[in-house]
Amino acid sequence: MKKFKRVTSMDVAKEAGVSRATVSYILNDVQGVSIKESTKKKVIQAAKKLGYYPDSMAVALKTNKAMSIGIVSKRNISEQRYIKFLDGVKSAIGDNYSIILCSDHVDNFGYPEYYSYYKRKKIDGILFLSFQEHLAEEKIDDYLHMSVEENIPIVFADYHLNNQMVNCVDINYYHGAYMAASYLIKNGHEEIIYLTPDFDTEQEQQRRKGVEDAVNEHKGIKLIKTPISTDNDKEIEAVIEILSKKDEYSAIITSWSKMAYTVLYQAQQLNISIPNEISVIALAGSNFDVYTYPRLTTCNLPLFELGQKSAERLMNMLTDTNTLPLNITLPCKLKERDSTKGI
Amino acid sequence: MKKFKRVTSMDVAKEAGVSRATVSYILNDVQGVSIKESTKKKVIQAAKKLGYYPDSMAVALKTNKAMSIGIVSKRNISEQRYIKFLDGVKSAIGDNYSIILCSDHVDNFGYPEYYSYYKRKKIDGILFLSFQEHLAEEKIDDYLHMSVEENIPIVFADYHLNNQMVNCVDINYYHGAYMAASYLIKNGHEEIIYLTPDFDTEQEQQRRKGVEDAVNEHKGIKLIKTPISTDNDKEIEAVIEILSKKDEYSAIITSWSKMAYTVLYQAQQLNISIPNEISVIALAGSNFDVYTYPRLTTCNLPLFELGQKSAERLMNMLTDTNTLPLNITLPCKLKERDSTKGI
DNA sequence: CTGTTAGCGCTTTCAT
DNA sequence: ATGAAAGCGCTAACAG
Numbered sequence: 001m002k003k004f005k006r007v008t009s010m011d012v013a014k015e016a017g018v019s020r021a022t023v024s025y026i027l028n029d030v031q032g033v034s035i036k037e038s039t040k041k042k043v044i045q046a047a048k049k050l051g052y053y054p055d056s057m058a059v060a061l062k063t064n065k066a067m068s069i070g071i072v073s074k075r076n077i078s079e080q081r082y083i084k085f086l087d088g089v090k091s092a093i094g095d096n097y098s099i100i101l102c103s104d105h106v107d108n109f110g111y112p113e114y115y116s117y118y119k120r121k122k123i124d125g126i127l128f129l130s131f132q133e134h135l136a137e138e139k140i141d142d143y144l145h146m147s148v149e150e151n152i153p154i155v156f157a158d159y160h161l162n163n164q165m166v167n168c169v170d171i172n173y174y175h176g177a178y179m180a181a182s183y184l185i186k187n188g189h190e191e192i193i194y195l196t197p198d199f200d201t202e203q204e205q206q207r208r209k210g211v212e213d214a215v216n217e218h219k220g221i222k223l224i225k226t227p228i229s230t231d232n233d234k235e236i237e238a239v240i241e242i243l244s245k246k247d248e249y250s251a252i253i254t255s256w257s258k259m260a261y262t263v264l265y266q267a268q269q270l271n272i273s274i275p276n277e278i279s280v281i282a283l284a285g286s287n288f289d290v291y292t293y294p295r296l297t298t299c300n301l302p303l304f305e306l307g308q309k310s311a312e313r314l315m316n317m318l319t320d321t322n323t324l325p326l327n328i329t330l331p332c333k334l335k336e337r338d339s340t341k342g343i
Numbered sequence: 344m345k346k347f348k349r350v351t352s353m354d355v356a357k358e359a360g361v362s363r364a365t366v367s368y369i370l371n372d373v374q375g376v377s378i379k380e381s382t383k384k385k386v387i388q389a390a391k392k393l394g395y396y397p398d399s400m401a402v403a404l405k406t407n408k409a410m411s412i413g414i415v416s417k418r419n420i421s422e423q424r425y426i427k428f429l430d431g432v433k434s435a436i437g438d439n440y441s442i443i444l445c446s447d448h449v450d451n452f453g454y455p456e457y458y459s460y461y462k463r464k465k466i467d468g469i470l471f472l473s474f475q476e477h478l479a480e481e482k483i484d485d486y487l488h489m490s491v492e493e494n495i496p497i498v499f500a501d502y503h504l505n506n507q508m509v510n511c512v513d514i515n516y517y518h519g520a521y522m523a524a525s526y527l528i529k530n531g532h533e534e535i536i537y538l539t540p541d542f543d544t545e546q547e548q549q550r551r552k553g554v555e556d557a558v559n560e561h562k563g564i565k566l567i568k569t570p571i572s573t574d575n576d577k578e579i580e581a582v583i584e585i586l587s588k589k590d591e592y593s594a595i596i597t598s599w600s601k602m603a604y605t606v607l608y609q610a611q612q613l614n615i616s617i618p619n620e621i622s623v624i625a626l627a628g629s630n631f632d633v634y635t636y637p638r639l640t641t642c643n644l645p646l647f648e649l650g651q652k653s654a655e656r657l658m659n660m661l662t663d664t665n666t667l668p669l670n671i672t673l674p675c676k677l678k679e680r681d682s683t684k685g686i
Numbered sequence: 687c688t689g690t691t692a693g694c695g696c697t698t699t700c701a702t
Numbered sequence: 703a704t705g706a707a708a709g710c711g712c713t714a715a716c717a718g
Contacts, residue, residue, distance in 0.1 A: 008695055019705045024697055035703065053452065053462035057409060058695035060400035061710050068443070068465075083425060086444070095450045098465065100411070101429070101442045108438065109396065119396035122411075122441065261634035268611075268636040288631040291604035293611040351711055362689045367713055378687065401711035404694050 007050045015046035023047070027054065060121070069093065069314055070102040070123035072114045074131055080286050081303055085129055085157065088307020093315060102126070118152055125153030125314045153317040157310035160202040161327075167317065169310045169328045173203050173283070176299040176332030177210030177253075180281050183334060184251045185214060188343035189279060191222045191249035193242060195259050198227040207255055207283055224249060228259070235259065239266045246272060250343060251279040257286045257298060264292050264339065279340040294338035302330045350395045358389035366390070370397065403464070412436065412657060413445040413466035415457045417474055423629050424646055428472055428500065431650020436658060445469070461495055468496030468657045496660040500653035503545040504670075510660065512653045512671045516546050516626070519642040519675030520553030520596075523624050526677060527594045528557060531686035532622060534565045534592035536585060538602050541570040550598055550626055567592060571602070578602065582609045589615060593686060594622040600629045600641060607635050607682065622683040637681035645673045 009027075013020045018039060025033050026043045046052075060066050071089065073082060089099060100123055102114040109116045117123045128143065140161075147154040147166045155167040184192060194211055196204055208225070215221045228238040239262050242252075254260040260282035267274050274280055274294055282289075285298035309328055316323045352370075356363045361382060368376050369386045389395075403409050414432065416425060432442060443466055445457040452459045460466045471486065483504075490497040490509045498510040527535060537554055539547055551568070558564045571581040582605050585595075597603040603625035610617050617623055617637055625632075628641035652671055659666045 006695085009697095010695080020696080021698075021706080022704055025704085028697085030698090033703080039703080051462075053459065053464075055404070055695050056460075056463040056465045057400050057403035058710090059697080061398070061404050061694090061712085062696045062698085064710075066400060090444070090446065095448065095456070098460070099444045101433070101444070103433065105438065113438070116396065117399075117441070119394075120399040121396075122399045258634075261631075265634055265636050265638075288604075288634070291601075291608055291631065291635065293608050293636055295608075349711085352713095353711080363712080364690075364714080365688055368688085371713085373714085376687080382688080398711050401694090402713080404696085404710090405712045405714085407694075 006055070007052045009052070009054065011050055012043065012047045012052045015050060016042045018043060064121070065318075066121050066124050067096055068098045068100050068123045069125050069127060069311070069318075070100045070114050070117050071127045071129060072102045072104060072131070073129040074104070081301070082129070084303035085307040085310075088304040088309075089127065089311040090307075091304075092308045092311035097124075097315070104131075115146070124318050125155070127310055127314055128154065128156050128159065129310075130158035153314060155310045155314045155317070157306050160206065164327065165325055167313050167325045167327075169306060169313060169330065171301055171306060172329045172331050173206040174210040174213075176301070176334075177207040177283055178214045179210075179332065179334050180253055180283055180299045181211040181214035182217075183336075184253070184279060184281060184340070185218050185221055187279070187340065189251040190220060191251075192224070193249045193252045194223055194225045195239075195242075195252060195254040195263075196225065196227050197255055198229050204255060211253060222249075235262055236266065239263055240270070243267060243270055243272055243278075246278055249278070251281070251340070254280070254282045255284070257282040257284050257289065257296065260296055260298075260339075261288070261292060264294075264296065268293070275339050275341040281340050285335060289335070289337065292339070297337045297340040298335050300333045300335050302332065305330050349398070350393045352395070352397065354393055355386065355390045355395045358393055359385045361386060407464070408661075409464050409467050410439055411441045411443050411466045412468050412470060412654070412661075413443045413457050413460050414470045414472060415445045415447060415474070416472040417447070424644075425472070427646035428650040428653075431647040431652075432470065432654040433650075434647075435651045435654035440467075440658070447474075458489070467661050468498070470653055470657055471497065471499050471502065472653075473501035496657060498653045498657045498660070500649050503549065507670065508668055510656050510668050510670075512649055512656060512673065514644055514649060515672045515674050516549035517553040517556075519644070519677075520550040520626055521557045522553075522675065522677050523596060523626055523642045524554040524557035525560075526679075527596070527622060527624060527683070528561050528564055530622070530683065532594040533563060534594075535567070536592045536595045537566055537568045538582075538585075538595060538597040538606075539568065539570050540598055541572050547598060554596060565592075578605055579609065582606055583613070586610060586613055586615055586621075589621055592621070594624070594683070597623070597625045598627070600625040600627050600632065600639065603639055603641075603682070604631070604635060607637075607639065611636070618682050618684040624683050628678060632678075632680065635682070640680045640683040641678050643676045643678050645675065648673050 009020045009023045013023045023043055026035055026040050027047065102117055104112040104114060107113050107116050114126050118126060144166060146152045155169060157169050158171055159168050160170050161168045215223045226242065228235055243266055252263055254263065260280055263280055264274060272278065282296055282298045285300040289296040289298050313326060352363045352366045356366045366386055369378055369383050370390065445460055447455040447457060450456050450459050457469050461469060487509060489495045498512060500512045501514055502511050503513050504511045558566045569585065571578055586609055595606055597606065603623055606623055607617060615621065625639055625641045628643040632639040632641050656669060
């Protein structure tokens with residue numbers, strides 16, 4: 001491999017017969033300095049001719065900006081969620097910023113990677129994507145501290161923090177669940193099973209409240225809340241048990257689409273016709289919902305928008321240090337398919 | 344926001360009563376310099392006390408290494424594929440390198456983002472993940488040029504380049520397809536439908552060859568190759584048409600799992616029993632395969648390993664410039680589920 | 687064994 | 703309208 005000599009702004013300056021400063025002014029389109037059109041042209045041409053690319057590390061060192069943001073998410077996060085979110089982020093940050101994936105592994109500095117990255121100036125800010133609180137309860141306080149006390153530009157996406165001091169873009173799980181339940185009730189369902197995971201998170205609380213509120217607004221609706229294990233085998237067992245009592249209800253709401261898939265699968269197995277015997281609706285969607293049989297009615301989470309809005313928020317913080325913290329809540333959308341019908 | 348004065352190695356040096364060089368030596372554990380244990384301790388303690396984090400941009404500028412790698416993939420890539428690959432990459436690059444997501448959008452430099460990132464030293468090398476050639480045929484030559492002529496450290500993951508000059512980690516689509524077809528034949532299937540996308544890629548050619556070779560090894564097997572449109576509606580139409588002639592064959596192979604989902608769905612709709620009337624197998628897998636009814640038999644692609652091996656390769660190139668290019672091929676694994684049975 | 691010092695490539699203030 | 707020069711924080715060759 002032959003040693004490649006980097007083309008620097010000095011080279012461009014020489015080639016164009018100007019100084020490095022001028023090159024910088026022109027290439028960065030600096031406001032407040034006016035430069036002759038002819039010089040401008042010369043410099044731009046010289047840069048092109050030599051194949052000049054400013055060294056981003058040198059720029060970063062000088063300007064104290066890495067021009068990168070970090071995204072942190074637990075590994076075991078639902079995969080779909082992650083990618084759609086990422087797409088949203090990309091769409092909002094533009095060409096100048098890049099995305100660095102951060103883990104929360106403790107590194108050689110004794111801190112989680114995202115923290116070290118920030119401290120080492122590898123990233124300018126952090127986007128937290130729905131860390132699952134029940135998995136690491138205590139961390140939230142650390143995050144809050146980082147955001148409020150340490151003044152690290154952070155946006156929490158898909159968090160429900162209720163804290164006016166931090167930037168938070170939340171999904172309205174409450175309203176999504178409310179819509180889903182209302183939809184069922186409007187369609188004449190009066191006995192409804194509600195399948196939730198067997199642990200409690202803010203998210204699940206919101207959903208539960210949404211479902212309950214919808215139910216309570218109507219007389220004589222019976223809601224049977226049933227926490228089920230997230231363990232695969234146990235989940236299946238529980239679903240079979242529930243399906244065996246199908247006469248006691250006419251509709252099932254599930255917190256996750258995965259649960260709904262299991263319901264649909266087992267219903268087939270047991271020869272129970274969906275939606276004729278039971279309607280099924282999930283409080284989250286995925287790309288597979290159009291392939292289940294029957295196609296699954298869901299309440300879709302606004303993941304792309306989540307990424308977009310969170311990133312916008314973060315960009316604001318980075319460009320204008322006086323931005324006030326904001327809590328935003330994004331609505332879900334009900335997507336009616338074939339797994340639900342009226343009575 | 345109060346102006347935060349960065350803690351530099353100078354500060355640490357002062358605090359510990361040594362010079363900046365010593366601090367650097369100790370903190371970077373530089374080989375070939377021996378330093379008194381007591382000094383070492385002093386410095387480490389000082390660093391901890393002051394909360395010193397080396398500025399990665401300064402380090403990068405100095406060492407000429409960004410300690411980041413870029414990953415490039417078309418947007419419309421299957422989502423699952425992306426994340427599993429990423430997991431593999433993460434597992435291989437360790438704590439010191441980070442992952443930057445790159446698009447192939449042309450930026451203000453007039454080049455695709457990944458190229459500019461490299462030229463600007465934001466990344467040290469590039470991982471290309473299965474760009475879909477049929478979407479941008481001409482690009483491959485650019486990549487090859489970048490890799491061979493420009494000497495940019497690049498690894499092609501899920502490419503079938505047949506080029507000993509570049510690093511390439513490929514998936515053995517041929518063998519996967521061969522296995523799948525053989526499996527069907529071994530189970531007594533003699534008339535097989537083979538559903539492919541209606542465009543031709545290296546990947547599909549490999550698969551086709553695999554299926555054909557398996558078929559040709561046996562007497563009297565009839566293979567009906569059927570390209571179908573990737574347009575959703577047309578795909579459904581085609582599948583219905585095919586299912587209507589179910590007496591003419593006993594098994595279906597699909598290139599993609601998405602196609603198999605459609606087959607399964609439409610079979611339900613038409614009251615055709617899978618696997619009793621028709622066996623179905625897909626030449627790629629996804630997380631959803633255990634939720635289809637019946638659960639789908641697939642040939643799983645080694646995506647995690649793909650990420651892992653590609654990243655290992657890239658790491659080699661970055662640490663040892665004399666690494667010779669290598670073409671690696673990773674095997675698929677047949678995962679038998681319920682959509683196939685013997686005759 | 688430890689310190690001095692010269693840059694890495696860039697931006698930006700100040701001078702002209 | 704343009705140039706000179708300081709310095710961001712670090713590493714590493716060289717000195718001692």
